[in-house]
Amino acid sequence: MKRNNNTVFDCSVIDLPQICNDAGNITILENGNNIPFDVKRVYYLYDIPGGASRGGHAHYQLEQYIIAGCGSFEVILNDGGNSKKITLNNPNKALHIVPGLWRELDNFSSGCITLVLASELYDEADYIRKYEDFLKFKKER
Template sequence: MFSVDDCKIIEVPVVHTEAGNISVLENQENIPFDVKRIYYLYDVPMGSERGGHAHYELQQYVIAASGSFTFVLDDGCRKKEIFLNHPNKALHIVPGIWREMKDFSSGSVCVVLASLKYSESDYIRDYKSFIKYKNEKSRKY
């Protein structure tokens, strides 16, 4: 059973060169899962919010490739806000965490590396259902 404390910022190594910087992420090296899907959000209107769901199994690494935005993470008991604004920092989101995104800056690009291919059955899209799931899960432990 994961909590918001299990969601952490991961420093992605940076190689500095005269021609710019490069950061590399590799399955089972500095990502603790095999990436099965990559997607990105962009052109999100200022003032918009995204997310509003949790996953049963999916893990994610989220990177602000450009600009900035804030994640609000919720484990059913506690909430935690994480501001992302640098491409060499990845937010590792573990399963069973409700997430919302807000405060997108102009021109922001959010890159997401996911541990599973898209499956609607892995989503919890209703907050009351999420709380029920977390309560049932905590009784098992």
């Protein structure tokens, strides 16, 4: 399995193209154009109960774009040594999360819709579900 040395500083909020007019706005995402990986899976989170958290895991290989389609939430990234908190609240901004980072999503606003574009199909073997295992993985890099 490929190891990586990614840190929270390798993640960034990306401004997505926006076309605006009196009829509303549109943001377009295209493989090979404004996404740095081929999207193989799309999913979204919604109806999240107040006070609930999502995430709480890392991935060995998976990259993601996370977008606040509606409302707002916070993403806390951790690389085993550094933490970074990002608030997402604009549908034309995406957080690019690189592989090998622990992520937690919380503080969801009422009615929030979280859109996730993923570089891989679902594969349970790509998940690191225990924080202790994540720290061990980072030390072995």
